[in-house]
Amino acid sequence: xMPWLTADEHQEExxxxxxxxxxxxxxxxxxxxxxxxxxxxxxxxxPIAEExxxxxxxxxxxxxxxxAAALARTRFAEKGAARRAIAEELRRKGLGEEDIxxxxxxxxxxxxxxxxxTLARKKLAATRGLEPVVRRRRTLALLGRKGYSQEVAMRxxxxxxMDRQD
Numbered sequence: 001x002m003p004w005l006t007a008d009e010h011q012e013e014x015x016x017x018x019x020x021x022x023x024x025x026x027x028x029x030x031x032x033x034x035x036x037x038x039x040x041x042x043x044x045x046x047p048i049a050e051e052x053x054x055x056x057x058x059x060x061x062x063x064x065x066x067x068a069a070a071l072a073r074t075r076f077a078e079k080g081a082a083r084r085a086i087a088e089e090l091r092r093k094g095l096g097e098e099d100i101x102x103x104x105x106x107x108x109x110x111x112x113x114x115x116x117x118t119l120a121r122k123k124l125a126a127t128r129g130l131e132p133v134v135r136r137r138r139t140l141a142l143l144g145r146k147g148y149s150q151e152v153a154m155r156x157x158x159x160x161x162m163d164r165q166d
Contacts, residue, residue, distance in 0.1 A: 010048075017044045017052045022061075029067045032057065033094025068095050068103035076107050080115045083107050085147025116148050116156035124160050136161075 020042055021035050032053055039049040056062040068090050075081040075089065083104045090100045123142050127135040136157055143153035 013048050017048050031064050031067050031093050031095055032062050064095055065099045068099040072103040080119050080146055082112055082147035116143055116152050117159055120156040120160035
């Protein structure tokens with residue numbers, strides 16, 4: 001094989017892999033680990049995948065910090081997920097601890113307490129008419145699923161129950 005041919009082939013493989021990644025990024029921001037998995041599924045050689053992802057990362061198109069920050073904001077705002085649950089999801093998606101910590105700095109302990117209280121009030125309102133012990137258990141279970149610590153969950157439920165003696 002002639003050297004310039006292999007250079008061409010290399011270039012073709014890089015461009016094909018780049019197209020795959022850019023098409024995926026066109027839909028939404030994606031963490032690097034997920035793009036790496038996508039290229040693996042498309043049977044792109046590791047060195048090619050790495051080269052493409054490195055280039056797109058330096059161009060700012062692959063940005064794990066921005067992805068983590070955006071996901072943390074939406075999970076907290078839309079679902080009321082606690083920092084712990086958000087961190088677990090980001091880890092599952094292959095994000096590094098540095099990007100995870102930075103993303104979570106947006107959510108303060110006060111924000112978390114306030115959201116837990118809002119969720120507790122909503123759940124207690126939705127279970128009115130049921131036994132108090134059942135309402136409490138269901139509300140604590142909901143907060144637990146959303147990643148709140150037992151301490152934060154208990155405090156939120158107590159406060160929500162004090163607000164309204166029903």
